[in-house]
Amino acid sequence: xxxxxxxxxxxxxxxxxxxxxxxxxxxxxxxxxxxxxxxxxxxxxxxxxxxxxxxxxxxxxxxxxxxxxxxxxxxxxxxxxxxxxxxxxxxxxxxxxxxxxxxxxxxxxxxxxxxxxxxxxxxxxxxxxxxxxxxxxxxxxxxxxxxxxxxxxxxxxxxxxxxxxxxxxxxxxxxxxxxxxxxxxxxxxxxxxxxxxxxxxxxxxxxxxxxxxxxxxxxxxxxxxxxxxxxxxxxxxxxx
Numbered sequence: 001x002x003x004x005x006x007x008x009x010x011x012x013x014x015x016x017x018x019x020x021x022x023x024x025x026x027x028x029x030x031x032x033x034x035x036x037x038x039x040x041x042x043x044x045x046x047x048x049x050x051x052x053x054x055x056x057x058x059x060x061x062x063x064x065x066x067x068x069x070x071x072x073x074x075x076x077x078x079x080x081x082x083x084x085x086x087x088x089x090x091x092x093x094x095x096x097x098x099x100x101x102x103x104x105x106x107x108x109x110x111x112x113x114x115x116x117x118x119x120x121x122x123x124x125x126x127x128x129x130x131x132x133x134x135x136x137x138x139x140x141x142x143x144x145x146x147x148x149x150x151x152x153x154x155x156x157x158x159x160x161x162x163x164x165x166x167x168x169x170x171x172x173x174x175x176x177x178x179x180x181x182x183x184x185x186x187x188x189x190x191x192x193x194x195x196x197x198x199x200x201x202x203x204x205x206x207x208x209x210x211x212x213x214x215x216x217x218x219x220x221x222x223x224x225x226x227x228x229x230x231x232x233x234x235x236x237x238x239x240x
Contacts, residue, residue, distance in 0.1 A: 002079040004034060010082065011037045013059060014073070015052040018044055048160030057149045066146045071099075074189040077141040081184045085143035094180035095148050096172055098134065099141030105183030106136070122204055126166055129208045130215075132173050135181055137166045138204070148177050153226045163207025170211055171224040
């Protein structure tokens with residue numbers, strides 16, 4: 001509802017991995033209320049956040065959405081920031097825009113100090129290893145122009161946690177796309193539990209080193225570039 005209150009023709013795709021909380025049934029009940037602009041993709045089992053985003057990206061490309069967003073649905077990413085990310089891509093020249101906690105004007109609310117230190121440390125570590133000048137490389141609130149996702153070979157993005165967010169930005173950067181960071185306030189969820197785990201942290205640490213290795217000793221740019229040309233058309237904004 002909060003997204004539709006913006007009255008900016010956003011569509012919403014929900015990907016549900018067999019959630020026991022009734023997410024899929026709730027989405028189905030809402031679809032008629034929003035003129036069938038709420039969509040649902042269901043999968044069996046927990047297949048990882050990264051694979052859910054890849055599914056959403058491919059779904060949006062196939063349906064010719066020209067601006068494609070990823071965001072958390074627990075209000076840690078405010079729907080009110082969607083127009084700012086859209087504006088950065090639509091009118092201010094960015095190929096992808098990041099809702100950033102760590103640029104001037106960005107902030108984090110209700111996180112314990114240890115979690116803030118871990119997140120900021122991950123960002124500093126990533127910049128040092130990859131030489132990628134993005135203040136918030138692990139951010140999960142992003143707007144992509146369709147041509148970015150068409151140009152990246154999504155089948156070559158294999159990470160599923162923190163490293164997934166990093167590699168998507170790294171691939172776009174390596175392929176020469178313009179990246180903008182838009183300041184947001186990130187607010188910790190009020191309900192539910194974080195998916196953060198030791199495995200995700202480990203993937204983030206080792207994944208950054210793997211990306212550096214690939215970029216130094218293999219043709220990483222060639223590997224992640226799709227063999228299919230990206231379309232040059234533009235259009236209305238859409239959301240996943």
